[in-house]
Amino acid sequence: MRRVYLDHAATTPVRPEVLDAMVPFFTEKFGNASSIHSFGREARTAVDESRDVVARALGADPAEIIFTSGGTESDNTAIKGVALANRKKGNHIITSAVEHHAVMDSCKSLEQLGFEITFVPVDGTGMVSPDDVRSAMRPDTILISIMHANNEVGTIQPIEEIAKVAREAGVYFHTDAVQSVGNLPVNVEQLGVDLLSLSGHKLYGPKGIGMLYVRKGVKISPYMHGGGQERGRRAGTENVAGIVGLAKAIELAVEEQGEYARRLARLRDMLIRGVMDRIPDVVLTGHPERRLPGNASFCFKFVEGESILLNLDLQGIAGSSGSACTSGSLEPSHVLLAMGLPHEVAHGSLRLTLGRDNTEEDVQYVLDTLPGIIERLRAMSPFGR
Amino acid sequence: MYSQKVMDHFTNPRNVGDIPDADGVGTVGNPICGDVMKLAIKVRGGRIVDAKFKTFGCGAAIATSSMVTEMVKGKTIEEALKISNKAVAEALDGLPANKLHCSNLAADALHKAIEDYRQRKQAESA
Known part of the structure; x- marks a missing residue:
């Protein structure tokens, strides 16, 4: 049949080029990127080079890239991390009614902690209006999170315009770009976002790896605590093979x-x-x-x-x-x-x-x-x- | 996730359709919830001689509808009233846990059809 x-x-299936790039990091180059010996250095070099590749593909600086376990972790980190680190500034967050559950439920979990969430509506085509975002803005708003493109119906949001609204008010802006990278041009400068989530397996990379872009200067608390990896922003031994695969997948996706x-x-x-x-x-x-x-x-x-x-x-x-x-x-x-x-x-x-x-x-x-x-x-x- | 029996009844549902001169019709469910079953019965001499259904719903909803029409044919009214949603699910070798409540309504539709049949008979004799 x-x-x-x-x-x-x-x-999506893993592309053969991506798999080929990953394989050595399961076997002969298995080192822990935090180790000082040659095995560790091999892994560290691969992680560093991958970070450069990802940063270049998205128009970011390598120091602004945090590797995570996937889109869900990136969304959780962005929303809860910004909320907790900026609580003194305010406790109001704006998101939309059509977000992925990783964003929606992260926001709802913050409601339990005393944060207030506004879910802006969408029109019949699934579009968020930048004006609705503007009217939802309050003096205590600390974060706006609106997805780049919807996973169910594919509607592309006016991210650049919403980013302007956020920037004018000096509020951080996060976008879940899990569905868009590879399908649409994604450049953090052009979009004007402060945080951006991305997942490996939606763009012919492996499952279990993702990335969060965090613009320099954005105050964010870590979600995972531990060994200080990712400059203290995401603890846990680096998923070296995954990171290498993600970088290859993003490189190809953006190129093509x-x-x-x-x-x-x-x-x-x-x-x-x-x-x-x-x-x-x-x-x-x-x-x-x-x-x-x-x-x-x-x-x-x-x-x-x-x-x-x-x-x-x-x-x-x-x-x-x-x-x-x-x-x-x-x-x-x-x-x-x-x-x-x-x-x-x-x-x-x-x-x-x-x-x-x-x-x-x-x-x-x-x-x-x-x-x-x-x-x-x-x-x-x-x-x- | 579905048993072979469920898939068999889903892909080859028995007794789909309406009975134009039905003796009783029962409809349960709600389009808002995503499941609506309509079951019609023909009764002769206190026995259900024919049953047909129309269902809007998921695989489990369609399979349970089909199964209940098979189970009920030839049964007396009293026997038919003893058929439960649970018995229908068991006859299908079980349903996934999340389907046991929302989509397992076929026996309810049957009972409603019998109720309708009884009310019509009462109205006739009154």
């Missing part, structure tokens, strides 16, 4: 970003147009233009998302959904609800996210397969037409 992977927003995005956008548009043409009662979720090049997300009325996923999987197609069943709770995706979609429509969500290995034939296969699945489920549905 044909197998088509369309869940690149969940994770333009061509990669163009290729994916062409496939995405073919997929979106094909689905909208072939299937009635479907809603495209997210912004029609300002969306990630690989993201095609929909809601199919009168059917439920998990049923769609199971049927697609039986045909070899891997996708994801924001329905309650797939979100592991009784509620459908908070992103879809924040965009104003009714519960019953949000339950019919399907996200297909394209990547490097996808072809036109893959898209055609989905377009040949999906309409029959939706039709069959609708025939079974008490709301079917």
